[in-house]
Amino acid sequence: MRYFLAILALILSTSLKAEERSYGSLLVRENSPNTVYVIDEIKSGDSFELRKALRNHDVKHIVLASPGGNVFEALQMAGIIHDNKLLTYVPRGAECASACAFLFFAGNERLSDGQLGVHQAYSRDASSKRKVGETEYLTQFTVSEIIGFLNEFGTPPFVYERMFEGLEMYYFDPLELMEINSDTFSLKSDTLRPVTKFTLTKLKKRKARSAETKETKPAKKVDxxxxxxxxxxxxxxxxxxxxxxxxxxxxxxxxxxxxxxxxxxxxxxxxxxxxxxxxxxxxxAPNGYCPKIAVKQSPKKIVKSNGQPKIKDLSGKWRMVAHCTNGLGVLFGRATLSPSETSKKNQPIYNVKYMNDRSQYATGHLYYNPEKDSSRIVLHFGGFSINANLKFRNGIYQGFDANGCRLEVEPY
Incomplete structure (x- = not known):
């Protein structure tokens, strides 16, 4: 029995490794061969491994979460990324620092949702013994050569000031990242989510495997x-x-x-x-991007006439956002409301047709209570339903349902 379990464990281990393929310090997942992950320290020979990965896979994206490494290899890899017009991305919760930043700036399109750090390159004591994987510093490159690469990549000039102002790591703040990132980025959130999850999982495992605790510089405090x-x-x-x-x-x-x-x-x-x-x-966003709340279909305060509440007409187009904690996440969608034949005079009922950003369709009803200026909305999806009581606050209807979804509904 023990031998059987050992063989089974070996088979499972082999199958898991088969889902990932290493190219030096780089990694490609078999179920997403368009993406190369640079998570470990950049080492000598990684530029050759990157070219090999490009030959074996239809690579379009480079995901960066490396602490840096060999400057020579990083600049060679950056040139390859630039020549092949690849996209570069730093996931939220990850850090691309030191020589890794060269790879990021080389991207044809680039987006950093994580930390991006640079510092002045420097030379080690020539008498010190180099270890495999240690960074080769500025003894091999002049500042002008590094600037030459960055100029070719269209790097904003202020990056040079941050890079060469000191030996300590400088992390760009959100406003600076906004200038560094490309105006457009082709990868959508449904692609970035699994990429981010996989990267953070690998980083967690790398940290757990580390035999030594390395003291890191704290990130620059954002103003x-x-x-x-x-x-x-x-x-x-x-x-x-x-x-x-x-x-x-x-x-x-x-x-x-x-x-x-x-x-x-x-x-x-x-x-x-x-x-x-x-x-x-x-x-x-252009001026006037946020329309005034007092639009044609915007609900107004209830006005009573002869003791009876004034009934609003809620028919039309509505925007609905659902923040769910039951695994659905955030759903953005639009709904069309039309009067139902079953409406009552003192409690109108509306037919609802809804579609969200995941192309999920739903139909249902909205029951309006003019006495309390509140509503109950019921939507039926393929595998689940939303049933929430909504109250009019701050120009929009808001409420919760039993499944852990917080709804915000407003006309547009």
Missing amino acids: TVQVVKFIQSRLNEIGCAAGPADGLWGRKTEAAVKRFARLAEITPPNMPDFSADFLQKLEA
Whole structure:
């Protein structure tokens, strides 16, 4: 029996390894051969391994979570990435630092949702004994050669100032990343989510395997006040009404951020974790992006006539966001409401047709109570349902259902 278990364990171990293929310090997953992962330290010979990976797979994306490494190899790899017009991505929760940054800047399209760090290259004492995998420093390259590579990649000039101002690692803040990242990035969130999950899992395992605890430099503290001021100013410019640009994260700012996120169909950020995607879309949004709440179909305060509540007409197009904790995540969708034949005079019923950003369709009903200015919405999907009571607050209907979904519904 023990021999059987040992053989079974060996087979399982072999099958798991078969799902991943190593190219030096690089990694390719068999179920996503378009992506090369650079998670470990960059070592001598990795540029050759990268070319081999490109020959064996239809590589289009480079995912970066490396602490750095061999400068010579990193610049060679950066040139290969640039020549092949590959996309580069640093997942949220990951760090691409030192020589790894050269690979990031080489991307035809680039996006860093994680930390991107640079520092001044320097030379070690020539008498010190080099170990395999240790970084080769500026003795092999002049500053002008590094700048030559970065110029070819279209790197913003301020990056050079940060890179050469000191030996300590400098981590770019969210506003700087917004300038460094490409204006467009082809990979969508449904592709980035599994990439991020796999990268963070590998990083966790690498940390657990590490025999020595390495003391790392703390990340540069982000000036949160300035970032919040920028967000408040932009939100006010596009009509989202964030209040005074004072750098204080209050209820009005948070409400404006959530409103913008609903319109942009992205997940609202949590202060101070502002994603590059959020800041880029905020920067690109035109004036008037957030429409005034008092639009034609916007619900108004109930006006009673002869003791009876005024009944609103809720028919039309509505935007609905569901924040679910039951594994569904965040659902962005649009719904069309039309009066139902079963409506009652004092309690209108509307037919609802809904579609979300995952191309999931649902039908159902909305029951409106004019006495309390509240509603109950019931939607039936293929494998689940949403049943929530909604109350009108701050210009939108909000509520929760028993499945752990928080709904926000507003006309558009």
